[in-house]
Amino acid sequence: MATPAVSSATAEYDRAKEVKEFDDSKIGVKGLVDAGAIIIPRFFVHPPENLTYLNSSSTKEIPVIDLADVNSDRRSEIVEHIRLASHTWGFFQVINHGIPTFVLDETIAAVKSFNEQPTTWKSEFYTRDQGSRFRFATNFDLFQSKAASWRDTMQVRMEKYTDNIPATYRKEILAWEAHTKVLAESLTELLSEGLGVGSRNLKELCCLQTVGHYYPFCPQPEMTLGTASHSDPGILTVLLQDQIGGLQVKHGEEWIAVNPVAGGLVINVGDFFEIISNDEYKSVEHRVLANNCREPRISIVTFFSPSKMGDTDFYGPLPDLLSPEKPPLYRNFTVGEYIGKFLNKGLDGKSYVDAFRL
Template identity: 30%
Template sequence: MSISASYPPAFRRMINDGDPKDIEPVLDKDKDIHIPVIDLERLNKEILREACKEWGIFRLENHGVPLELTSQLQEISESLLSLPFEEKRELFAAVNSPLSYFWGTPALNRSGDALKRGGTQASNVNMLEGFNVPLSKLPASTCCDDGAQHSKLESFRVLIEEYGKHITRIAVSLFEAIAQTLNLDLSGDRRSELLSESTGIIRVYRYPRSSSVDAAGEALGMEVHTDSSVISILKEDETGGLEIMKGEEWFRVKPVANTLIINLGDMMQAISDDEYKSVKHRVKKKDMTRERHSVGYFVFPERDCVIKSSNYKPFTYSEFEAQVQVDVQALGTKVGLPRFHPKSPLFL
């Protein structure tokens, strides 16, 4: 099977299926940046506060996720993603599983299906594909039917479930620490309302090697966006490609082995009254001769949890999510928090 046969048809014209040496190098214009480092075993609240306020992103070390687990998860994820495109699509449509397969866009609905885009971005294709995994539905999953690929999918489910337990623990610990830096009251059920473990989802991504670049001469990847989450946690391979905006400039965040990238999402920005920022980021792969693999975890408030802020009209996460989907389908892009900010020209 050729390499391109595993990619969605829309990707194939942008894939060089020959010698990686034939792929033209990309002119690297972006600067490297060293983001703050947080040690989960010796968590310093002042360093955490500064990272959340000035950056909205930091690197986490001593996180306690076993290296063997992440290695096994990457290996089986790569194996599943390397299946022929039609086989992947049929596999995830056929099995009795909450897992779903997506490609070409990071904008998904609650079921994990790609949203149809409107506006000028309707035809834009992000060079990524992946699996969407709602963690709360995994224990009830039964995807171990007969067949080698179904068995492989079941092994993937088991590893994802174990990884999810570790990553959820980390998200809860970090949120509680961040809440302390904001003097938030988490008494009663408020913690689980603002950060609901049942909402956690994992997305496993693959970015193809490509001979195509965008208008700026950069390798295509994931579009510029902020996450809608409270907290997002990224485990990436050594290929790199994550970039963040600080000030008005783009900077490249180089991968560091056995660490996680934590970034704050829109819900954390709203909860903090804009004291902490939802970081704007993208993926632009520099080494086009290699694929990029990553695993992202996203966790949200309860759907009916009311977010109250001095800078935004009160809204529930369900209302925020619905508005994002409306904007993506109408405009082709997410608007996000400005829809709820009375002083914004985009206010509803």
């Protein structure tokens, strides 16, 4: 298998050609590192305006919320903490969330192991077919983005049949999925209570997909990102990160580091929840720095999104939140229209949400 050139110092630069050659090689970013890359390909280089405040010195931290005894008389206190964090930050971390530590550790180990298998084996799963229930690729928006990000990703779309997941990692991924689904349903109840609409468990909630990100060492971390600035399109996101760090959240005009908490999980509100909450909850931009450590950074993200995707299934601000004093800020739309706008735009801020604003 031919390996694409790792140097961007060429007299003529045909971006489309270089991106296609890289994608056709199916080696991923880790393949470039294994080939000895000391200069990142030009299509990974981000413009200077995307690379501001990479070394944020802010001492602010996103809230950490203890979910212990959530069904006791502490519930109203926890609801208020979550409501405030979702309104002001859009992000928070949870501890005592009920997912055993061994499940967290085994999930991270499984994602790391998959990405460190021989390239010839991994390449069998390399695809951009959105219909594939298990796939491996570099940047889902590689051909749409203005600049690629330095990471590889395995994606799992959980459905009735799970034999599409490699047997070596199936048990760990299924255990993670099962636990996070329970947690996400509990969190949406708490978030709904914070809106004052009672224990409205969003029955439309489903596990759309889990992704495992692998961020290998980057030889020029000051010139690229691990994940470009974006907001998540769904209802809710549950993130497990290892102890290396690199995640940053935009708070006002500052970029705030989300420092890993032992045994903790990062939770963030998605754009869809911002819309149906009529802006009571905030979905905010976040990014991941390119990894400057020799040890790879691993993160696992599960996105929860609405399952009703028919042409007659419309969504918009929850009616219970609307009044003459608080009119709807968004028009109704179908999930198909909503996801279509996100996929066409790729990871590039969150301006696509404005297409639904009244």
